[in-house]
Amino acid sequence: MGILESLKALLFGKHDVGGEKQDQKPADKPADVIVEKKASIIKEPKEEKPVADKITVGHVHMSGCTGCLVSFADNYEGLLTILDKYADLVYCLTLADVRHIPEMDVALVEGSVCIQDHIAVEEIIETRKNAKIVVALGACACYGNITRFCRGGQQNQPQHESYLPIGDLIDVDVYIPGCAPTPQQIRNVCVMAYLLLKGNDEQKALAGAYLTPMMNLAKAGTEACGCDVMYNVINQGLCMGCGSCAAACPVRAITMQYGKPQIERDLCIKCGACYAQCPRSFFSFDVVNQYEGIMEAIDAAMQP
Amino acid sequence: MVLGNYKQAVAARSTDPDILRKSQDGGIVTQLFAYALDAGIIDGAIVAGQSDEPFKPEPMVATTREELLAARGTRYSISPNMSLIKEVTRSYGLDKVGVVGTPCQMQALRKGQLYPVGLRDVADKIALAVGIFCMENFPYQGILQLVEDHGATALENVSKLDIGKGKFWIYTERGATVQLPLKVTHKYEQPGCHVCLDYVANLADISTGSVGTPDGWSTVFVRSAKGDDIWAKAIAAGAFETKPIDSVKPGLELVTKLATEKITKNQQFIEDRKTKFTVGKELRNPYI
Numbered sequence: 001m002g003i004l005e006s007l008k009a010l011l012f013g014k015h016d017v018g019g020e021k022q023d024q025k026p027a028d029k030p031a032d033v034i035v036e037k038k039a040s041i042i043k044e045p046k047e048e049k050p051v052a053d054k055i056t057v058g059h060v061h062m063s064g065c066t067g068c069l070v071s072f073a074d075n076y077e078g079l080l081t082i083l084d085k086y087a088d089l090v091y092c093l094t095l096a097d098v099r100h101i102p103e104m105d106v107a108l109v110e111g112s113v114c115i116q117d118h119i120a121v122e123e124i125i126e127t128r129k130n131a132k133i134v135v136a137l138g139a140c141a142c143y144g145n146i147t148r149f150c151r152g153g154q155q156n157q158p159q160h161e162s163y164l165p166i167g168d169l170i171d172v173d174v175y176i177p178g179c180a181p182t183p184q185q186i187r188n189v190c191v192m193a194y195l196l197l198k199g200n201d202e203q204k205a206l207a208g209a210y211l212t213p214m215m216n217l218a219k220a221g222t223e224a225c226g227c228d229v230m231y232n233v234i235n236q237g238l239c240m241g242c243g244s245c246a247a248a249c250p251v252r253a254i255t256m257q258y259g260k261p262q263i264e265r266d267l268c269i270k271c272g273a274c275y276a277q278c279p280r281s282f283f284s285f286d287v288v289n290q291y292e293g294i295m296e297a298i299d300a301a302m303q304p
Numbered sequence: 305m306v307l308g309n310y311k312q313a314v315a316a317r318s319t320d321p322d323i324l325r326k327s328q329d330g331g332i333v334t335q336l337f338a339y340a341l342d343a344g345i346i347d348g349a350i351v352a353g354q355s356d357e358p359f360k361p362e363p364m365v366a367t368t369r370e371e372l373l374a375a376r377g378t379r380y381s382i383s384p385n386m387s388l389i390k391e392v393t394r395s396y397g398l399d400k401v402g403v404v405g406t407p408c409q410m411q412a413l414r415k416g417q418l419y420p421v422g423l424r425d426v427a428d429k430i431a432l433a434v435g436i437f438c439m440e441n442f443p444y445q446g447i448l449q450l451v452e453d454h455g456a457t458a459l460e461n462v463s464k465l466d467i468g469k470g471k472f473w474i475y476t477e478r479g480a481t482v483q484l485p486l487k488v489t490h491k492y493e494q495p496g497c498h499v500c501l502d503y504v505a506n507l508a509d510i511s512t513g514s515v516g517t518p519d520g521w522s523t524v525f526v527r528s529a530k531g532d533d534i535w536a537k538a539i540a541a542g543a544f545e546t547k548p549i550d551s552v553k554p555g556l557e558l559v560t561k562l563a564t565e566k567i568t569k570n571q572q573f574i575e576d577r578k579t580k581f582t583v584g585k586e587l588r589n590p591y592i
Binding site for chain 1: 309363381382383384385386387388389390391405406408409411412414415416417418419420421422423424425427428441443444445494495496497498499500501506507528529577587588590591592
């Protein structure tokens with residue numbers, strides 16, 4: 001399991017990788033030689049950072065219910081591990097005191113954009129300019145979700161009536177569908193995004209393979225519906241009746257009748273979870289065949 | 305690689321006469337879950353239970369030995385076991401879930417663990433996934449037509465259905481046996497099965513099926529670290545009688561042959577979907 005080992009090595013630095021020697025210090029740099037005497041007085045060894053360096057992450061709040069952020073936080077101590085080891089939260093209206101969207105590696109955008117709200121429009125454009133990777137976090141950002149049904153006229157901004165998934169306004173790199181997206185899915189994407197940006201070649205390859213389907217979703221468009229399961233799976237002769245779509249649906253709009261999904265389309269909130277969960281929407285043997293190693297590695301990565 | 309990764313392959317059958325009395329073959333799935341339930345490895349399991357209609361399976365959560373026994377035997381139709389994978393951790397409240405499924409359902413399960421788009425807090429609750437060999441499946445109406453139309457037998461009088469030795473077998477309560485050549489069954493196969501590239505549930509913790517072993521026995525592949533651990537414990541507890549797979553006929557050779565046949569045929573079908581159904585277009589390929 002080469003990937004697993006090297007992943008552990010990256011995540012834990014020199015520490016505790018299969019009981020290897022831990023005490024070897026890196027060779028002195030030439031510059032260090034001059035201050036050697038001084039340095040020897042201080043007995044404490046130089047603190048070694050557990051990981052190379054963190055990525056910067058921001059949470060951008062558009063028109064959403066904060067459920068996606070809550071779901072992220074529902075990783076509990078896992079969230080602290082992520083913020084401790086892998087990511088600095090540089091922008092997040094709810095958790096960080098930063099007013100303007102800074103430059104960052106990854107922007108997690110929650111919610112759709114109200115095009116009658118010029119601040120929202122400016123912010124999403126700024127997000128695209130300032131972030132290397134834009135992730136649509138949750139169904140509103142990906143597909144509009146429940147905001148697709150807004151018709152305006154509400155107190156106290158009746159003119160706010162048109163809500164667009166962020167992909168209709170800017171290029172989006174990765175989708176995390178679902179209402180709310182699950183803590184584990186967000187966690188997995190965080191770890192993989194970290195590996196993609198900071199890992200070695202092998203890790204980049206794995207992270208790339210893992211994230212590819214979610215990048216493909218981002219390329220595929222901004223509309224989702226339970227109908228996708230009919231159009232893209234059943235109509236294509238691909239459904240084998242496993243029931244994943246029914247399990248994934250957050251509003252129980254899908255039941256299995258005689259081994260096939262029966263979709264109550266009036267209940268559907270357009271979150272895209274059913275189709276993304278379907279093993280016949282996308283399936284990578286390269287990734288899934290390594291499920292044991294990947295899950296172990298992610299578990300190990302989440303150890304505080 | 306048509307048989308996937310495995311740590312060991314053995315011929316096995318349950319040591320429990322109750323389980324064997326109405327099991328399809330060696331009673332592996334029922335015995336594994338019954339043992340795991342006893343040993344506290346699982347709190348319950350999603351199994352293909354019996355619905356109101358004869359031989360129509362329905363996914364259900366078995367939390368007792370009695371419920372497991374009631375679900376013994378194969379029903380050759382679609383049981384969407386994955387549809388309960390979230391609910392089993394919610395209204396059923398299970399923390400350690402057992403699940404049995406076909407190869408495609410094992411794929412769905414592992415995808416669901418790696419990409420839990422709509423499966424919150426499910427991935428780490430899967431304690432034991434048992435896969436069953438599967439060549440193809442039939443919609444319920446297909447089974448009805450095979451048994452009632454081709455077999456001229458009322459489905460409610462049937463005691464057991466089986467596919468083996470190149471035939472589709474119908475056994476009735478009154479002792480009659482009807483056999484159909486497999487050829488007539490092909491048109492009733494579920495279309496989605498024709499793009500499947502897995503015969504022996506490569507992604508299960510433990511997978512099992514009748515092919516490769518004599519009547520009353522099953523072939524068992526122990527695949528994952530988790531599966532290996534549970535299998536060793538079950539053997540130590542005397543749940544199974546085993547024989548080396550090399551010592552039985554027809555053995556892994558036949559399993560390999562059928563797996564190769566299925567995968568080759570379906571790979572060809574996936575290719576054909578790109579070229580033979582369309583002009584300047586392609587049917588969608590789910591594999592990336």
